[in-house]
Amino acid sequence: xxxxxxxxxxxxxxxxxxxxxxxxxxxxxxxxxxxxxxxxxxxxxxxxxxxxxxxxxxxxxxxxxxxxxxxxxxxxxxxxxxxxxxxxxxxxxxxxxxxxxxxxxxxxxxxxxxxxxxxxxxxxxxxxxxxxxxxxxxxxxxxxxxxxxxxxxxxxxxxxxxxxxxxxxxxxxxxxxxxxxxxxxxxxxxxxxxxxxxxxxxxxxxxxxxxxxxxxxxxxxxxxxxxxxxxxxxxxxxxxxxxxxxxxxxxxxxxxxxxxxxxxxxxxxxxxxxxxxxxxxxxxx
Amino acid sequence: xxxxxxxxxxxxxxxxxxxxxxxxxxxxxxxxxxxxxxxxxxxxxxxxxxxxxxxxxxxxxxxxxxxxxxxxxxxxxxxxxxxxxxxxxxxxxxxxxxxxxxxxxxxxxxxxxxxxxxxxxxxxxxxxxxxxxxxxxxxxxxxxxxxxxxxxxxxxxxxxxxxxxxxxxxxxxxxxx
Numbered sequence: 001x002x003x004x005x006x007x008x009x010x011x012x013x014x015x016x017x018x019x020x021x022x023x024x025x026x027x028x029x030x031x032x033x034x035x036x037x038x039x040x041x042x043x044x045x046x047x048x049x050x051x052x053x054x055x056x057x058x059x060x061x062x063x064x065x066x067x068x069x070x071x072x073x074x075x076x077x078x079x080x081x082x083x084x085x086x087x088x089x090x091x092x093x094x095x096x097x098x099x100x101x102x103x104x105x106x107x108x109x110x111x112x113x114x115x116x117x118x119x120x121x122x123x124x125x126x127x128x129x130x131x132x133x134x135x136x137x138x139x140x141x142x143x144x145x146x147x148x149x150x151x152x153x154x155x156x157x158x159x160x161x162x163x164x165x166x167x168x169x170x171x172x173x174x175x176x177x178x179x180x181x182x183x184x185x186x187x188x189x190x191x192x193x194x195x196x197x198x199x200x201x202x203x204x205x206x207x208x209x210x211x212x213x214x215x216x217x218x219x220x221x222x223x224x225x226x227x228x229x230x231x232x233x234x235x236x237x238x239x240x241x242x243x244x245x246x247x248x249x250x251x252x253x254x255x256x257x258x259x260x261x262x263x264x265x266x267x268x269x270x271x272x273x274x275x276x277x278x279x280x281x282x283x284x285x
Numbered sequence: 286x287x288x289x290x291x292x293x294x295x296x297x298x299x300x301x302x303x304x305x306x307x308x309x310x311x312x313x314x315x316x317x318x319x320x321x322x323x324x325x326x327x328x329x330x331x332x333x334x335x336x337x338x339x340x341x342x343x344x345x346x347x348x349x350x351x352x353x354x355x356x357x358x359x360x361x362x363x364x365x366x367x368x369x370x371x372x373x374x375x376x377x378x379x380x381x382x383x384x385x386x387x388x389x390x391x392x393x394x395x396x397x398x399x400x401x402x403x404x405x406x407x408x409x410x411x412x413x414x415x416x417x418x419x420x421x422x423x424x425x426x427x428x429x430x431x432x433x434x435x436x437x438x439x440x441x442x443x444x445x446x447x448x449x450x451x452x453x454x455x456x457x458x459x460x461x462x
Contacts, residue, residue, distance in 0.1 A: 013334045017367040020342050024363065027356030028418060047351050054305050121308065123351065125319055125419055128353040165353060194428075195314050257311065 036196035047164040051119040052132055066148075066260045073148045082200075110226055111266040113138060115145075115164070118261045124168055125193035129154060129166040129259065139164045144265045151230045151253035152218060153262055164264075169265065170196055170256055177222060178231050181215040183208045187248070189231070196256055199232065201248040208246065210237050216250055224269040225256065288329055294343065299324045304351045312439070317430050320443045321348055321358075322411050325366050326404060327453075329388045333372055341366030361415040365407045374404050389447070393455060404416050404444055405437070412436050454458065 008015065119130035133139050145153040145166055153178070154168040165173050172193050178201050179186045187203035201216060214234040220227025236249040303321035310318055332340075345359030352358070353395050374390065386393030389394040394400040412433045420429050 013367070016335055016338055017363065020363045021336055021360055024342075024345075024356040024417075028354075028360070051302060051351075119351075123308070124352060125355065126354055126400035130353075196311075219319070255433070 014137060035256075046128060048118065048132070048160075051130060053114070055118040060113040061258075062258060062260050065258060070150045073150075076149075078167060078241055082214060088128055091181075106224060108232065109267065109269055111268065113143075113264040113266055115139070115262055115264055117262060118163075120168075120259050122256050122257070125172050127170040127256075128157075129167045129262075131156075131164045131170050131262065131264075132162065133264075134162040134164050136161050138266065139264055140266070142224060142270070144218075144229075145262050145264065147254045147259060147262055149230070151232075151252070152225065153254050153256075153259065155224055156264065166231050166262075168256065169252060169254075176231075177219045178216045178224070179219040180204065180208060180210060180218050183210070185279075186219045197252050198235070198249055199252060204246045204248055206239060206244055208247060210234060210248060212237070216248075223264065223267050223273050226267075292324075292328070295324050295327065298401065300344075300347055300351070303348060307443075308352075310451075313435075315428075316435050317432075318438050318443060319412070319436065320447065322362060322365060322408070323444055323447065324438065325356050325362055325369070327390075328366075328369075328387050330373070330386070330393075334367075337365055337366045357415055357418050360418060361411045364414050365411045368410060372403055372406060388453075388455070390453055390455055405441060408437050408440050408444070409433065412440065419439060 002010070049256045086175040109111065115133040116130055118132045119128075121129075129138070129145075132225070139156060139159050141156055141159050143156045146156065147153050152169065154174065155173070156164050157167045158165045169176070169189065171189050172191055174191065177186055178187045178189050185204050185208045187201045189199055189201055191199050204210065204283040212234055216231045218227060218229040218231060219224040230253045232250040232252045234248055235252045238247040239250070240247050303319070303345045307318045307320055313317065321344075324344060325337075328337060328340070341362040342359050345357075345362030346355070347356045349355045369453075376394060389400065389403060392399055394403060416429055416433050446449045
């Protein structure tokens, strides 16, 4: 027994060192998974405050750019106004209304919530974005995020009272499904952790017709993003030798280097769809 | 200024500079400018090893919480804090120089070369271990080597500039006064 204590005293520093290293590696392995992307809410609150102060100053340097993109977004919205379209005259034709539902009330499915980016990184292999809007301001986990021009940015992974952490597209565990706008084939997005703004799309069969410059949009198969949100533009098409698929490299439509404002998309039907899925899974068991 | 106050100020300043200045610079995908670990290289000689390890862990963990990836920088910092005393013992020139001066610098290490070796070796170890942990999932050996080497060069450049800009006055301490 005495020898054990002597041993511990003699090699205390080495043992302490190994213990700390072991703890670090445990943290790396354990917390890198999708849902545990952020380790503690308190650290998030503290660093969030510091980042917010810094962001107040940094915002001024991006004002012109932000303004330009907002004007562009406004232009797009103006062009979608109902007043700009002329409806065909339906009065001249007699029709029997068979729909039992009141067709005049509309149901809102998606709601956009504005949020400010207070921290954003692009140069690690797993990048996160921090927003200064949280649970107290209607943000939830698993919401899709788009920038001011409706280009996909990421998904919220952790929400505290006043802040939210977003796993950006530039994260090696981020796998959103994407679709070719022209052909409609769907695949999965992957980031290799090297060049920011360049992401690859896998799972597109070689039968698909893809050329450089094609548009990639969201598939709408998940509840996080509506169908047809812009993701990026194809820059390179590489046929995979061992499979029947293409590896498509594309440039993201969102500029991750200068994110200032984003919109979180609240899908009001998300809960209902997820409950249904749960039920289906339980029945299958 | 007492050593404690000086090191607390350094702790905060180095973290802030790393997070809000150096992390915002996008030089190239292969190069990440790191300077923050200079805090650990500048810790006093007479600090006990256990405290050095613990402080290095807390320091690395602080940077990790800004970057939302727990463990990476903490692991690298703890490693260099563990190796540091051995390296100082190897490189320190005369008997008792580590008691006459407060902390490692060009003067206390007895010239530019020993200090430069001290800094360079710990920088390579820090970057190597950090990038190895980051690249664990998708290994590309040449990518890893190139990234470590290039980042080390940039870090050394930053450290030299820091040493030139902020001259640390160090008094020669003796027992005879």
